[in-house]
Amino acid sequence: MKDEFLIYKLSEKMKDCAKIDNDLFKKYDVKRGLRNDDGTGVLVGLTRIGNVVGYERIEGGGMKPIPGKLFYRGYDVEDLAHGVMADKRFGFEEVAYLLLSGDLPDRDELEDFRKLLVDNTALEHKTFMNILELEGSNIMNILARSVLELYTFDENPDDTSRDNLMRQSINLIAKFPTIIAYAYNMLRHATFGRSLHVRHPREELSLAANFLYMLMKDFTELDARTLDLLLMLHAEHGGGNNSTFSVRVTSSTGTDTYSAIAAGIGSLKGPLHGGANIQVVDMFHHLQENITNWSDIKEIDAYFERMLRKEVYNKSGLIYGIGHAVYTISDPRALLLRELARDLAKEKGREKEFAFLELLEDRAIKTFARVKANGKTVSSNVDFYSGFVYEMIGLPHEIYTPLFAMARIVGWCAHRNEELNFQGKRIIRPAYKTVVTDQDYVPLSRR
Structure with a gap:
């Protein structure tokens, strides 16, 4: 009991000492999460491996949303995937060789x-x-x-x-x-x-x-x-x-x-990183159970609006699988996966569920734009389909x-x-500014 009380006491102290005034981040121009004010990442390095494209800079500042692109060593992933899909062969080993060596084998x-x-x-x-x-x-x-x-x-x-x-x-x-x-x-x-x-x-x-x-x-x-x-x-x-x-x-x-x-x-x-597809699957099952007519756009829109207003589902205000830090108009991975997912749904006899998922994707994007009305362009991301695909294959959630x-x-x-x-390598060490006032030491006997 004494130990539990001490842990609780320390926890309360942690709550107080971890507080930092949000205004201080603006005052010192802190890039929280290594993000700029427009949501883009702070440039901290150079690479020849991968490139993620979801927008383009326009003259005079600002960003223009564009269809998403993903490149491996300069090769468009859509080209790599379609090449493999056209031959009905396996491509992961080819991608691994490319990423490790810089060349296609x-x-x-x-x-x-x-x-x-x-x-x-x-x-x-x-x-x-x-x-x-x-x-x-x-x-x-x-x-x-x-x-x-x-x-x-x-x-x-x-x-x-x-x-x-x-x-x-x-x-x-x-x-x-x-x-x-x-x-x-x-x-x-x-x-x-x-x-x-x-x-x-x-x-x-x-x-x-x-x-x-x-x-x-x-x-x-x-x-x-x-x-x-x-x-x-x-x-x-x-x-x-x-x-x-x-x-x-x-x-x-x-x-x-x-x-x-x-x-x-x-x-x-x-x-917030690798577990999103599990959340999409859970949300999909919830929507299957709570939307009575899977083709009723009005019913779907109304339910998504309630989700965004934190009234239903887990009340997080999120539609899982919608939105990405870089991609705006589209996530190329989601588009590619949707192609094979359609074939897999047909093989597994789950075409009705797939059609429902596609409609959910469309309505979620449109409802988000209408309810948020913040001018932000969003699309589905790869997680929107990956969990459903894993489920159709028969893979357990744990993996x-x-x-x-x-x-x-x-x-x-x-x-x-x-x-x-890289010949000019240096240890990565960003800076944190201390915003606590200096204190005078007090001997233990006087505390």
């Missing part, structure tokens, strides 16, 4: 790279056994712990030479699917009393297909290709997103790869955010490698 280079990933997919015995012993419910934490443990099995864990960084990158990209699949199988066994299945990856399968095989064994070709597209779309999103920036900040100190990647995992786990990490590990490694190989 030819057929032989791509096949050699795919085999290299498969060869590195298996886990060291002790890491494998530790995953089986863990019974935590959060697989992101298990993933972070497993990454840190891989340090102990690396013969040169602190070597930051180019060759070693590339070796570590390939090892991590290959092992993330195995760690996540085995961790969920253990969770399912320990929590739900299900049988424990441990399937070794198959040499002939793509990374996406191997993940589904290790996780659930039975899946369709379209399941695997749709997951592959999601991995392609989540592989990279510029150096300014929170988890990638966390990796770059940590890497700038010269620390080892495993510590830097664990920092990225910790960042991505946050609900939605880990799947994000399984894709983004490619971008994290590419940015870490760039950070450490």
